[in-house]
Structures are given as C-alpha cells and as structure tokens.
Amino acid sequence: MFHQRKINMRHVAIYIASMLFLVVLLPYVSIKLFPSLVEHEDGIAYKGEIPKTVKVYITEKKKYETIPFEKYVQGVTASEMPSAFEPEALKAQSVASRTYALGRINSGAKLCDTVHCQVYRSDNISAKVKDAVNETKGQVLLYDGKLASHALYFASSAGKTENSEEVFSGSFPYLVSVSSSYEPGATHKKEKQTMSISTFSSKIKEHMPELNFGKIKRSNIRIKSHSKGGRVKSIKVGQKIISGADVRSALGLYSARFKISFKGQKITITSSGSGHGVGMSQYGANGLAKKGKDYKEILTHYYKGTTVSK
Numbered sequence: 042m043f044h045q046r047k048i049n050m051r052h053v054a055i056y057i058a059s060m061l062f063l064v065v066l067l068p069y070v071s072i073k074l075f076p077s078l079v080e081h082e083d084g085i086a087y088k089g090e091i092p093k094t095v096k097v098y099i100t101e102k103k104k105y106e107t108i109p110f111e112k113y114v115q116g117v118t119a120s121e122m123p124s125a126f127e128p129e130a131l132k133a134q135s136v137a138s139r140t141y142a143l144g145r146i147n148s149g150a151k152l153c154d155t156v157h158c159q160v161y162r163s164d165n166i167s168a169k170v171k172d173a174v175n176e177t178k179g180q181v182l183l184y185d186g187k188l189a190s191h192a193l194y195f196a197s198s199a200g201k202t203e204n205s206e207e208v209f210s211g212s213f214p215y216l217v218s219v220s221s222s223y224e225p226g227a228t229h230k231k232e233k234q235t236m237s238i239s240t241f242s243s244k245i246k247e248h249m250p251e252l253n254f255g256k257i258k259r260s261n262i263r264i265k266s267h268s269k270g271g272r273v274k275s276i277k278v279g280q281k282i283i284s285g286a287d288v289r290s291a292l293g294l295y296s297a298r299f300k301i302s303f304k305g306q307k308i309t310i311t312s313s314g315s316g317h318g319v320g321m322s323q324y325g326a327n328g329l330a331k332k333g334k335d336y337k338e339i340l341t342h343y344y345k346g347t348t349v350s351k
C-alpha cells in the first residue's frame with residue numbers, strides 16, 4: 042500500500058515537472074535553438090547588422106576565403122556592372138549587391154563567386170567602383186523596415202520589368218513590373234535565332250525529357266500568353282504548354298521576351314533584352330543616372346516601396 046502510494050506521488054511529481062517543461066521552458070528552448078526559423082517566417086526589423094567579413098567560395102582555388110564585406114561588395118559591383126556606367130548606377134548596383142548578399146547570409150546560404158550567387162572577382166576593381174561602394178558604405182535596401190533580401194537585378198529589360206511571381210516562384214511587394222524604357226547602349230536588343238523546326242523540337246525535348254510533346258510541328262507552336270512585363274508566359278509546343286522561361290533555357294535565349302515567326306520549315310525566334318527581367322535593369326539604371334537621377338531614386342524606381350538604409 043505504502044509502496045503503491047509512493048509511486049503515485051512520483052508520477053504526480055513527474056507530471057508536474059513535464060507540464061512545467063512544456064509550458065514554460067520548451068518555447069524558450071525552441072526560440073533559443075532555432076532563431077533563424079523565427080526570423081525568416083515573419084521577417085525581423087533591420088537594425089544595421091552588417092558583417093565585417095564574409096566567407097566566399099572561390100571556384101578557381103576550390104576553397105573558401107574570408108573577405109572584408111565591403112571589399113566583397115567592390116568585387117561584385119566591378120564584376121556585375123561595366124565600370125564605364127554612370128557613378129550613380131554603380132552606387133545603385135553596390136546597394137543591390139550588398140543587400141542581396143546579406144539576404145543570402147541571413148538565410149544561412151553560403152556565398153560563392155559565380156552567377157549562382159553574384160559574380161565576384163578581386164582583381165580589376167577600378168577607382169570609380171571603389172568610390173561608388175565607399176559612398177554607399179553599409180547601406181542596404183529595406184522594405185517595411187526589413188531587409189529587401191531578394192534585391193534581384195539583370196542586364197536589360199527592353200521596356201518593362203516583371204512581377205517576380207511570373208518568373209520565379211515567390212511574390213514580393215518590391216519586385217513588381219515597372220517601366221524601364223530608357224536603356225542606352227543596351228546589348229541584345231534584337232537577337233535572332235533561326236533553325237529548322239526539327240532542331241527546335243529536339244532542343245525542347247532534350248531540355249524537358251520528362252514531358253511528352255508528341256510531334257512538334259509548325260502548326261502546334263503558338264504563344265498563348267504574356268506576362269505583365271511582356272515576356273512569354275506560356276507557349277504551346279506540340280501537345281504541351283510550357284513557360285517562356287523553359288524555352289529561354291532550352292534554346293539559350295538572352296531573354297524570355299521573344300517573338301516567333303516561320304518560313305517554310307524554319308522557325309525564327311527574336312528575343313529582346315537580356316536576363317530574367319525581375320528587379321533592377323542595369324542598363325535602365327544607367328539610363329536613369331544619365332537623366333540625372335541619383336542612386337536612391339534609381340533603386341526606389343526598380344524596387345517599389347523600398348527605402349535605402351542610413
């Protein structure tokens with residue numbers, strides 16, 4: 042009897058301790074152990090957390106190097122935008138690159154020196170680029186007081202940028218279609234590719250072997266819809282409907298803003314602009330700079346509703 046009672050008392054004690062742990066301690070433990078989950082679900086107010094150094098995977102050396110953060114931003118700005126561009130465009134680029142890098146670091150991703158993240162080279166950094174980066178030192182792009190971590194950019198838009206959700210999977214309030222009509226000196230204004238329909242067919246099938254297109258012929262290749270920025274959103278190819286971005290990567294087009302025309306058994310694809318079309322157009326940034334806009338005006342034009350941190 043006494044023995045039985047002792048066990049019951051122990052059960053009660055264990056029960057109380059368990060409840061205490063669940064109700065009081067566990068939430069605290071979870072938050073302490075997984076701070077990044079909490080941060081990335083809701084986003085947190087930006088308080089100026091710029092790291093002093095970053096670890097970047099240097100492809101050529103096959104190893105990580107620790108680089109002062111602002112030096113990294115210099116190397117990215119110099120690699121991602123021609124140094125001949127206007128100083129205000131280079132400054133806009135440096136803020137976008139700094140923001141994007143910080144977003145990747147915050148999400149726990151590792152940085153590399155290729156287009157996968159941002160191209161980074163430590164050599165050939167002109168004094169003009171160094172000045173542009175120094176003049177925006179530590180500045181990042183914010184939306185609603187939080188880091189606008191998806192500060193994407195691309196070469197040229199040929200008229201309009203895109204809503205992010207029409208090109209990538211996520212939708213972001215600062216990545217919406219805006220005009221970009223002045224892009225002086227932009228390359229790839231009208232890129233033509235002509236090939237036989239059978240070559241077109243094998244390139245598409247090779248790129249998407251999992252899809253059953255059936256016989257692809259002139260009569261069943263048709264653009265179905267366009268995105269807000271004017272790129273091909275969906276296109277019928279054989280028995281399937283695929284995205285313009287799929288065609289872009291299958292054929293290696295500069296952009297998904299393209300038209301198609303036929304002549305006999307040949308197809309011509311004419312694309313304009315270069316890059317995915319989401320965020321800041323670099324040639325457009327240069328155009329706005331030539332018109333006298335400063336880097337903050339350039340950034341807030343392309344990233345709607347954002348502000349530049351102090």
Ligand SMILES: [Zn+2]
Pocket residue numbers: 151152153154155157158159
């Ligand atoms: Zn990478």
